[in-house]
Amino acid sequence: MLDLRWVVENRAAVEQMLADRGGTLDLSRGDPWALDTERRALLQKVEQLRHRQKVCGEEIARRAIVPKALATASPWPARSRKRRRVRPFSARSAM
Numbered sequence: 001m002l003d004l005r006w007v008v009e010n011r012a013a014v015e016q017m018l019a020d021r022g023g024t025l026d027l028s029r030g031d032p033w034a035l036d037t038e039r040r041a042l043l044q045k046v047e048q049l050r051h052r053q054k055v056c057g058e059e060i061a062r063r064a065i066v067p068k069a070l071a072t073a074s075p076w077p078a079r080s081r082k083r084r085r086v087r088p089f090s091a092r093s094a095m
Contacts, residue, residue: 008036 007014011033018025 004036008033 002014015025
């Protein structure tokens, strides 16, 4: 098993090792080195977006934009908050 980082950094060696074994590099499904470059760029973008989300969340919390009345209000109707009596297991199994 080859380490991905080593494969990316040593493309010529990988191609030579493959040729020594009588194989060829099939690039019909895409160049693995180009895919790795794209993957790294996407990971970097995801990390930037996560950082932005964290900073924005902290800013919203710091400003306390949400009024207290809205922060404690439930989005569910009052009737759904009523507690329902749960029958004991023996009563349920008798059905």
